[in-house]
Amino acid sequence: MEVYALVGPSGTGKSHRAMVVAYEHGIDTVIDDGLLIKDGLKLAGQSAKREATAMQAVKRAIFLDKEHAQQVRQRLLEENPERVLVLGTSARMVEKITDALEIPRPSKIIKIEDIATEREMKLAKELRENHGMHVIPVPTIEVKRDFPGYLVDPLKYFFSKKNEPRRKIGEKSIIRPKFSLMGKLIITEHVVAQITTYVVLQTQGVTQVNKVNVEMREEGVTVRLEITARYGGFLPDIARNAQKYVQNNLENLTGLIVYGVHIVIKSLDV
Incomplete structure (x- = not known):
């Protein structure tokens, strides 16, 4: 199985362009926002767009739920596709998805800025932030089964090459999920630092946290601790156990991707 990745910041139009990217690279299977999709039809999974909060949506998208991951992993084994396209906000997020599903990490990474203009990405962000509009790369009739009562609009998709007529290659759906209607969720550096401090003190061999620095990034965080x-x-x-414990708990509690946990042992408690 060969894995491709389409990466870019949240709301820049990855799902909107996934079908064309897949078509151009001869890919019929896509993993996007918790769903396994083949030829435009949902095979397995549950959309992150169904979640009530943005935090829960991120957890769903990176398959933190073991039962969810197992369901998609089993269907992938049955289908055994030659190529798969995985969407994520970063290469790190895609790696977390592929590791959770036990498939190879991507051999090729396609960045959204290489296939979309600045204007197109800006428009996609405005639709996301101001109108709560999200795209799911499956037909509307399929989406309505999973999203009863949601506002769902069809979006037909065409592909054309030079000197060739336009060809319909599928249909997508636009929805407005609950977490978009409710507003934004912001997790501050201070909250991450507090969680990190609490968690690392539960690690055997750590007696005190002297300092915590937090660097927030797109959909993720890096922390540096002096203990x-x-x-x-x-x-x-002691350091390795603390790193692992902090990473696992931060991801489970916040839904953020932890890009790194750097630990400096500054002193010893005798």
């Missing part, structure tokens, strides 16, 4: 460790412990193991 005091208990004397007599094997310091590399």
Whole structure:
């Protein structure tokens, strides 16, 4: 199985362009926002757009739910597609998706800015931020089964090459999910620092957190900690365990992708 990735910031039109990218590269299977899609039809999964909050939507999109991941993983094994296109806000997010589904990491990464103009991406962001409009690359009749009561609009999609007539290659759907209608969720650096401090103090061998620096990025975060460790412990193991514990808990509690957890042991508690 060969995996391609389409990456770009949230709301820049990845789902809108996924069908064309797949068509151009001979790909019939797409993983987008928690769904496994083949030839425009949903095979497995649950759309992140159904979630009530943005935090829950991110967790759904990166398959943190084990039952959800297993369902999609099993269907992928059955279908065994030659090529798969995975959508994500970054290469790191795509890697988290491929690891959760136990498929190869991408051999080719396509950036949204390489296939869309600045104006097109700006328009897509305005539609997302001001009108709560999200695109799902499956036909409206399929979407309505999963989104009863939602406002759903069809979006037919065509592809054309030079000196060739336009050809319909599928249909997409525009929806306005609950978390868009409710407003925005913002998790501040201060909250991430508080969670990190609480979590790392639960790690065996860590007695004090001296300093936490948080760097927020698109859909994710990097944290740097200075800690005091208990004397007599094997310091590399203490640091590795703390890294893993912080990453897992931050991702589960906030839905953010943790790009890095950097730990500096500044002193020993004797």
